[in-house]
Amino acid sequence: MSEPLLSIHDFSVTYDVDPPVHAVKGVTLELARGEILGLAGESGCGKTTLAYGVQRLLKAPAVITNGSVMFHDASGEDVDINALGAEEMRRFRWDKISMVFQGAMNSLNPVAQIGSQLEDVFEVHRPEMTPRQRRSEVADLLELVRVGAQRARSFPHELSGGMRQRVMIAMALALRPQLMVMDEPTTALDVLVQREIIRQISQLRHEFGFSVIFITHDLPLLLEITDRIAIMREGEIVEVGRAEQIWTDPQDAYTRTLLSSFPRLTGERGVVVR
Amino acid sequence: MYNVRGSGQMKALDDVSFTLRSGRTIGLVGQSGSGKSTIAKILIQLETPTSGEVLLDGAPIPRRGKALRSYRQQLRMVFQDPFASLNPYHSIRYHIERPLRLGGLAANDQVDGEVRRLLERVRLVPDAVIDRRPHELSGGQRQRVAIARALASRPTLLVADEPVSMLDVSIRLGVLNLLADLQREEGLGVLYITHDLATARHFSDEIIVLNQGRIVEQGPADDVILDPQNPYTRELRAASPDPERHFASAAGNLGGAQ
Amino acid sequence: MTGVQPQLAELDTDALEVGTTATSADGGRARVPWRYLGRRAAFYLFTLWAAITINFFLRRMMKGDAVSQYLSRNRNVSPEAADALRTLLGLDSDKSLLEQYLDYWVLLAQGDLGISLLHGLRPVTEVVSGALPWTIGLVGVATIFSFAIGTVGGAVVGWRRGSRADALIPITTFLSTIPYFWLGLLAIAVFSVNLGWFPIGKAYGVGMRPGWNAEFIGQVLHHGALPIATIVVASLGGWMLGMRNMMLTVLDEDYITVAQAKGMPNQRVLWGYAARNAVLPQIQSFALSIGFIVGGSIVMEMVFSYPGIGKLLLDATNAKDYALMQGVFLVITISVLVANILADIVYAFLDPRTRQAGV
Incomplete structure (x- = not known):
């Protein structure tokens, strides 16, 4: 395998409630530079908690109880994410790892124009840029995701779900991060819009070469778009493998259950007993 | 037999006609905004078509009185969100009792037995759920309760609007299989509204593809999905994940979506 | 009914926007919602009318009047003077209620709210506007x-x-x-x-x-x-x-x-x-x-x-x-x-x- 980008080692997250919930249990996972890794599992399996935990975005009562996350920067420097101070962490976020969230509807601040929300990113992370440079960068980004530069002055509610998710992708792309974590980015969207956005992500990835962790419960989709897939259940990764291997030769019983839960679009009938 | 025909001012629906027979399932597929939910709304009378009519057993929907009540008993709906369609303040028993009592479908001393029978019909253990409230049940159990409630008034038709899309993937098939069983055993006519071509194919006898309020393709499920004629249907099919075709055609072509 | 409601309104959105750039940018912001504003304005006008009318009738429904109250405090006022005072205050009740009501509106339109007996017969407007800033x-x-x-x-x-x-x-x-x-x-x-x-x-x-x-x-x-x-x-x-x-x-x-x-x-x-x-x-x-x-x-x-x-x-x-x-x-x-x-x-x-x- 090519050089690693992110190494997660023995990572555990516990929700400190009574009784404590062990949401992520000793996960070890390696992501290669330029790779698309799928993280599949049902709701409550800990996949989102893992993704948030890596960026240290978890809020109380969630506590990272164990493990390390190492980010291998393009500069050759290795960053131990758990060891970063609060200010270093803040600067690290979005610059190296950005995220696209599930709720395209709620990811944008409803009372601010989308242009200003995009500019925010530059204002904070690239303070040396002039307002003019920021605006032109935002316009470029909106063109890049085919939303259109003139939409910079629109408010989120004036855009459709698909458009909003494109804006979020533009935002995630703003600082040219090395990794994008996508949490159910297309789940709320129609199948045609979903496909269009997937296509766009793929294009951008070819152009800018970032890695992707793609989190979803939609295993058939992952099988088509990822290099490798990690199957998660009750906080543990039960199986990791190349997409083709997961499809043709699943090792874990749960993987097989998940695979058989999806009726095949063109395959054999008989999944629904009729 | 069941006819729908209608056209709307906003062109939510445009000259849509189809017939649903008892014991058969029609899958109504399309994107959001294609008009599929408008059809459901017309059937349960939340909307009135600007032109056209709905015929049940050859007769138009009655407007009021006893006949209307009987129409409503014959046509029941299962909604997408099992969290929102059950009242959190009431027990499961209450939810299923209500249509029984309102419709005068069971004598007072038989209500309890009938509620239990219905819960068993949807493969729930009556003693385990009957006195619980919706929030104490899992999503799949809740959807089963919603189905039991729909069955209480002994309907002949069931409109299921995305009945499994909010459920966890591993229990979706269970609920769909249950619906299929009930349909077969009770001879129900089912209108299955969904955006998911794969379940539509396996769950329906016939599929209707809606695009912008118009029927663009209609036919036996396998024909529509495996050999689509309309460009829109083909587009939908191409956009739907299909690992089988993917690995067959593009073996080794990994490294991202194409 | 989730999943059912929004669909009518969303007609022609997602599907058509795929892969296209936007055609109408700031469309939503420039529009002035006249119908909405008009309806609000009508609502406020009605409320104002109702409040003023109730205000008018409230006074008619109250027992006793300012002059009797005034007389009880100032014993050396002759009955003629008291009648004159009533006329001055518009308390002479030989007019019908409707006439009084219309008069009230006319005076109101002129900014005349009557005079205050308590404050040495100064116009009410003056008394009120003196207190209002404080x-x-x-x-x-x-x-x-x-x-x-x-x-x-x-x-x-x-x-x-x-x-x-x-x-x-x-x-x-x-x-x-x-x-x-x-x-x-x-x-x-x-x-x-x-x-x-x-x-x-x-x-x-x-x-x-x-x-x-x-x-x-x-x-x-x-x-x-x-x-x-x-x-x-x-x-x-x-x-x-x-x-x-x-x-x-x-x-x-x-x-x-x-x-x-x-x-x-x-x-x-x-x-x-x-x-x-x-x-x-x-x-x-x-x-x-x-x-x-x-x-x-x-x-x-x-x-x-x-x-x-x-x-x-x-x-x-x-x-x-x-x-x-x-x-x-x-x-x-x-x-x-x-x-x-x-x-x-x-x-x-x-x-x-x-x-x-x-x-």
Whole structure:
């Protein structure tokens, strides 16, 4: 395998409630530079908690109880994410790892124009840029995701779900991060819009070469778009493998259950007993 | 037999006609905004078509009185969100009792037995759920309760609007299989509204593809999905994940979506 | 019915936008929702009419009149003089109710609210407008202070939920449950009587001539400080609790997580994202509370013998000076309506979503 980008080692997250919930249990996972890794599992399996935990975005009562996350920067420097101070962490976020969230509807601040929300990113992370440079960068980004530069002055509610998710992708792309974590980015969207956005992500990835962790419960989709897939259940990764291997030769019983839960679009009938 | 025909001012629906027979399932597929939910709304009378009519057993929907009540008993709906369609303040028993009592479908001393029978019909253990409230049940159990409630008034038709899309993937098939069983055993006519071509194919006898309020393709499920004629249907099919075709055609072509 | 409702309206959105660039950019923002504005205007006009009409009939339904009250206090008035007084006050009742009603509107249109018996037969307009600035100035300043302190405090407390700052909430809530007159009297007892820091009442010192000079303004501030402080203390809790609760709701929104994932500094997330959204309902209640400035100051003005609208109303009621009462009621009604209109406008400005709510 090519050089690693992110190494997660023995990572555990516990929700400190009574009784404590062990949401992520000793996960070890390696992501290669330029790779698309799928993280599949049902709701409550800990996949989102893992993704948030890596960026240290978890809020109380969630506590990272164990493990390390190492980010291998393009500069050759290795960053131990758990060891970063609060200010270093803040600067690290979005610059190296950005995220696209599930709720395209709620990811944008409803009372601010989308242009200003995009500019925010530059204002904070690239303070040396002039307002003019920021605006032109935002316009470029909106063109890049085919939303259109003139939409910079629109408010989120004036855009459709698909458009909003494109804006979020533009935002995630703003600082040219090395990794994008996508949490159910297309789940709320129609199948045609979903496909269009997937296509766009793929294009951008070819152009800018970032890695992707793609989190979803939609295993058939992952099988088509990822290099490798990690199957998660009750906080543990039960199986990791190349997409083709997961499809043709699943090792874990749960993987097989998940695979058989999806009726095949063109395959054999008989999944629904009729 | 069941006819729908209608056209709307906003062109939510445009000259849509189809017939649903008892014991058969029609899958109504399309994107959001294609008009599929408008059809459901017309059937349960939340909307009135600007032109056209709905015929049940050859007769138009009655407007009021006893006949209307009987129409409503014959046509029941299962909604997408099992969290929102059950009242959190009431027990499961209450939810299923209500249509029984309102419709005068069971004598007072038989209500309890009938509620239990219905819960068993949807493969729930009556003693385990009957006195619980919706929030104490899992999503799949809740959807089963919603189905039991729909069955209480002994309907002949069931409109299921995305009945499994909010459920966890591993229990979706269970609920769909249950619906299929009930349909077969009770001879129900089912209108299955969904955006998911794969379940539509396996769950329906016939599929209707809606695009912008118009029927663009209609036919036996396998024909529509495996050999689509309309460009829109083909587009939908191409956009739907299909690992089988993917690995067959593009073996080794990994490294991202194409 | 989730999943069913939005579909009609969303017709022609997603599917068609795939892969295309937008064609109408700022379309949603330039549109003026005339129908919505028209409907609001009609609503307010109707309310105004109803309020004024009720105001008119209220007076007719009351027993006794100002002249009888006046006569009982001044025994040497002849019956003829009393009749003349009644005519002057428009209390001669040989006109039909409808005629009186129409006359009332005509006079109102001319800005004539009648004359006040209590205040030496001066026009009601003059009496009311003399008292109005005191109330608006004092209670207005107090309301603004209270709103500002409560909202900022509530934002910070909400942001640091679970920290020691949470203790502020029960404290301010406790203060706002103390009956206001008691709080006011307590403040006077401690700060005016015992410590002698502030004057006991009135808007300015006895014998002072109002004018725009430093001495007078200083007097006004000195006299106003204690009433303002007590109002702020009594009303702070509501603002703070409201803002804090709203903050807790907003902090759970996805866009807050996104802002944090974007690496925004905490201050920026707090003010630019969280508070910016949480403050919307606050602003609306603020605009509404402006309407109660005029009518809600009776107790304060009683306790501090402050020469504002509240005291005017109280005195007018005691003396059965109906013309004056009507005048005060009218002012209160109008100020509440104006505040409502203000709330509508402010909200439309702050929340882009309402701007296109033409429905």
